[in-house]
Amino acid sequence: MDSDMGQPVTNKTLVETLQQFKNEMLSHFDAKLDTIHNSVHQMQDSLNSMKTTVGELEGSVGSNQDELSRLETRIKQLEKQNCYLGEKVEDAENRSRASNIHLLRVPEGSEGRDMIGFVGQLFIQLFGQDKLPSPLVNERAHRSPGTPNPNPKAGPRPILVRFLHFQDKLNILRLSRDKMELLFKGNRVHIYPDFSAGLMEKRRLFTTVKKKLRDLDIEYAMQYPATLRVHVEGKKLFFRSPDEAEIFIRDFSQQSP
DSSP states (O other): OOTTTSSOOOHHHHHHHHHHHHHHHHHHHHHHHHHHHHHHHHHHHHHHHHHHHHHHHHHHHHHHHHHHHHHHHHHHHHHHHHHHHHHHHHHHHHHHTTTEEEEESOOTTTTTTOHHHHHHHHHHHHHOGGGOOSOOOEEEEEEOSSOOOSOGGGOOOOEEEEESSHHHHHHHHHHHHHHOOEEETTEEEEEEEOOOHHHHHHHHTTHHHHHHHHHTTOEEEEETTTEEEEEETTEEEEESSHHHHHHHHHHHHHHOO
């Protein structure tokens, strides 16, 4: 007996009640499943969209990497071209100086008002008339730009001389090497070729090597543009870098008694 209804609960009523409860639960679960299905579909769409975006980004990255590789290649080409052009410009500059020499330690004011005439007489005084049977033709001669430095330790400004004939320049350099010491008014004068700053630096790198060669009493000379020629045991060796020359000196010293 049902105490609330006052009527007996039959099997039929119980079955109907359970069926109704089952239907309500199934409806509830269906609704929940539909919501879950919708959420899953939305997530799937989002994943597909993200996958597409990632694919596009990967393609963009690959394209950027290709472009970066092309730019790196181009930069290397430009660097190589710039180096080549720089060498050509330096070579052209040095060729324009081919007939020039520098005179160092000549006292200021010695030249008076006629520098070209003074330089001609200076060469005769330094080397002797017999070494210069024919007159040298100087196109121009002048001190380095600037005003004389009042500090005596600074030394006089160099004199730049340009010969009309390249052979005259070579002759003066040869005479300078042969005589070793050049004196003018008690001052030791030095004569050097006129090179660009870049080439001077390349040649200056051989300074330590040349000192070691002198200590070993090995004959050497610098050849244009910056090659060291060594004359040893009847052979002529050529070195384009100080490192190459250092290796030769090391091996030669080890072989010497």
